[in-house]
Amino acid sequence: MSGLAHYLEDEGLATTIVALVREHIVSMHPPRALWVPFELGRPFAEPDQAALQRRILEAALALLDKPVSSPFLQDFTEQMPYQPSDASWSPPGSLDSRSATAEASSLLPIWQKAQYRVGKTTVGISGLTPDIAVEYIERYHLPDPMPNPKGMAAVSRARFAIDDIKAYYSEAALASGGYPSSHQLHEWFWNHTMAGTMIRDFQDIARLSDDSNLQLISGSLVPAERTYEYS
Amino acid sequence: MVRLIDVPEPERTVITDLQCPTYNQTPFTTPVPARQRHVAIVSTAGLIVRGERPMLSSETGYRSIAASVNDNDILCSHVSTNFDRTGFQQDTNVLLPRDRLLELERDGHIGKAADTHYAFMGATSPVALEDKARELGRSMLALGVNTVVLAPV
Secondary structure (H helix, E strand, O other): OHHHHHHHHHHOOEEEEEEOOHHHHHHHOOOEEEEOOOOOOOOOOOOOOHHHHHHHHHHHHHHHHOOOOOOEEEEOOOOOOOOOOOOOOOOOOOOOOOOHHHHHHHHHHHHHHHHHHHOOOOOOOOOOOHHHHHHHHHOOOOOOOOOOOOOOOHHHHHHHHHHHHHHHHHHHOOOOOOOOOHHHHHHHHHHHOHHHHHHHHHHHHHHOOOOHHHHHHHHHOOOHHHOOOOO | OOOHHHOOOOHHHHHHOOOOOOOOOOOOOOOOOHHHOEEEEEEOEOEEEOOOOOOOOOOOOOEEEEOOOOHHHEEEOOOOOOOOOHHHHHOHHHOOOHHHHHHHHHOOOOOEEOOEEEEOEOOOOOHHHHHHHHHHHHHHHHOOOOEEEEEOO
C-alpha cells in the first residue's frame, strides 16, 4: 500500500492512505496516511455504519489539505471499542449432520434468506456453487474426486472453494439478523460446523502432501490460531 | 484486534515479518483544492468482478471496478487468513467505500468520484508492483483522476 503511494505520487497523483498496520507506514513513509485502529480486513470499520465510514474517508482526504512536505502520519482519534459480541445472535440451527455435503445442502435455504436480507453475496470466487464447493473439497483426496472444471488449476480451485465455503457459512449466519462479531462467526464456523472440521482436515492432508502446490496453499486455508496445531 | 500488538500470534509475526522496502525519498504531488478533486479508490484486497479470473498470490496486475458493477458482483480474491472478510461480506464499503465517496461528491466536498476504482493483490512485494502501479497512475491521470485514496486490507 505504501509502495503504491510512492509510485502513484511520483506519477503526479496526490494520495492518501487509510492504514491498518501503523508499523508498515512508519517503515515505508508514504506521503500521507491515516492510521485507523480497526480489525485487519476492515479499513472502513464496521458494516452498515455509513456515518463512521464517511468520517474515516473525510479524515483521510483532509490530510490532503495539510501543507506537508515530509511524510505525514495521523491517527484516527475516534474511539471505537473492540467489536462487542451480539448476545442476541444465534447461529443457524437444525443442520444436517450426516456429512459436510449434507450440512451444506441443509444450509442452502438459510443462505438464500440471508442473500435476500443483505442484498448480495460474496460467494463465487471458485466458480462453484456452495454445495458443490463443499463436495469438491470433501472428495478432493478421495479415490473418486470431483472433476475440476476447465479454467483453473485444481489446487487453485480448492483454495478458492474453501474461501467460498467460509463466505457461504458466514453469510448464512446473518440470515436472522443481528450483528455478530467476526469472533462469534469464526467460533461457530471453526468449532461447530462440519465444514470447518472438513477444511482443517483438508489442511492437515495438504501439509503432508507430495504435491508442492498443495503444500503451498496449506498455510492459507485456516486462521493460524484455529489450526489443529494451535487450537 | 486493534494495534499490531493485539493481533494474536502467529499472525502477528507474519505481519511483522512482511518485507518492507525502504525508500530514500518520498515524492509529493501538490493536491488540488478539495472541490476540484477527482477521486479514485485503489484497494489491495484483490477485488475482482464476478466472472473474472481470481487474482493469485503475488500477482502484480490490477483490476478495474466500474461504477456500474453491482455490489453483488464484487468479489474478494485475496483469501489470506490474516484478515477478516465477514465485514466485507455484509457491506462492500468496508473495503471499497465507493458509496461514501459518492456522498462526498453529492455534498460538494469533492469534485467527482471516479467512474472506476481499482484493486491490486495485497501482500505482494511493493517493488514488484511498481511497473503496473505507474501504468495505472498514468491511466488514471488520462481519465482526469487527480487524487487517490489507498485502502488496504
